[in-house]
Amino acid sequence: xxxxxxxxxxxxxxxxxxxxxxxxxxxxxxxxxxxxxxxxxxxxxxxxxxxxxxxxxxxxxxxxxxxxxxxxxxxxxxxxxxxxxxxxxxxxxxxxxxxxxxxxxxxxxxxxxxxxxxxxxxxxxxxxxxxxxxxxxxxxxxxxx
Amino acid sequence: xxxxxxxxxxxxxxxxxxxxxxxxxxxxxxxxxxxxxxxxxxxxxxxxxxxxxxxxxxxxxxxxxxxxxxxxxxxxxxxxxxxxxxxxxxxxxxxxxxxxxxxxxxxxxxxxxxxxxxxxxxxxxxxxxxxxxxxxxxxxx
Numbered sequence: 033x034x035x036x037x038x039x040x041x042x043x044x045x046x047x048x049x050x051x052x053x054x055x056x057x058x059x060x061x062x063x064x065x066x067x068x069x070x071x072x073x074x075x076x077x078x079x080x081x082x083x084x085x086x087x088x089x090x091x092x093x094x095x096x097x098x099x100x101x102x103x104x105x106x107x108x109x110x111x112x113x114x115x116x117x118x119x120x121x122x123x124x125x126x127x128x129x130x131x132x133x134x135x136x137x138x139x140x141x142x143x144x145x146x147x148x149x150x151x152x153x154x155x156x157x158x159x160x161x162x163x164x165x166x167x168x169x170x171x172x173x174x175x176x177x
Numbered sequence: 178x179x180x181x182x183x184x185x186x187x188x189x190x191x192x193x194x195x196x197x198x199x200x201x202x203x204x205x206x207x208x209x210x211x212x213x214x215x216x217x218x219x220x221x222x223x224x225x226x227x228x229x230x231x232x233x234x235x236x237x238x239x240x241x242x243x244x245x246x247x248x249x250x251x252x253x254x255x256x257x258x259x260x261x262x263x264x265x266x267x268x269x270x271x272x273x274x275x276x277x278x279x280x281x282x283x284x285x286x287x288x289x290x291x292x293x294x295x296x297x298x299x300x301x302x303x304x305x306x307x308x309x310x311x312x313x314x315x316x317x318x
Binding site for chain 2: 045060097119138143164
């Protein structure tokens with residue numbers, strides 16, 4: 033059965049952060065009429081067309097600049113990256129190809145797609161969630177890494 | 178100008194949400210994906226919080242032809258469920274499970290100055306470039 037890691041579980045900050053992510057997606061949708069899908073916004077920069085570049089860079093600047101904005105007020109919470117460099121390269125390649133091929137990631141399909149009750153996004157979300165669960169199971173419990 | 182400022186602002190709020198929620202930390206994401214170990218359900222609450230707000234926003238957006246700043250609404254219309262969607266999702270999920278990074282948190286951790294996140298992001302952009310090249314070949318033939 034499932035053992036919950038109660039000492040790691042952070043329900044209030046998780047919910048607060050989730051509401052902020054939802055707010056960001058809502059603002060982007062209601063002000064600019066677009067889906068806040070990170071992989072799509074980034075990937076679109078690789079086949080740029082006129083008038084379609086600056087807003088993408090602006091969104092990326094906001095996202096990448098968020099830790100700097102945070103640091104003006106408080107220390108950043110820990111970021112623990114235990115994967116080694118070869119794993120990070122393989123993971124990055126798979127995430128890059130996979131999100132573009134499947135037209136979205138955790139934000140575009142997971143947050144925005146489920147919010148608009150898209151069956152297509154639900155199928156995508158179940159696909160990457162299932163693959164994520166299985167991969168971690170294999171790495172941590174079968175290979176014992 | 179308004180469009181770009183709104184994009185910057187949305188990106189910033191999104192990033193702050195990822196930091197507060199703990200999702201910029203791959204170890205915490207992996208704690209959610211590890212259901213056979215000690216399971217950290219936090220990610221589910223992040224999704225729930227985001228979707229609660231998102232449902233309202235999309236309900237409002239659906240009734241509009243122009244955004245509140247007067248831009249055209251670009252909401253996806255595809256409902257097609259095909260191999261591309263599922264194979265793409267599965268590949269993404271394997272990568273997500275290996276490192277604990279999906280695109281947003283990878284970029285935020287890069288902004289926090291993490292060298293390992295930079296390596297992940299470079300590989301991710303390379304993966305996206307591979308996709309572009311394959312797609313261009315496919316369109317030509």
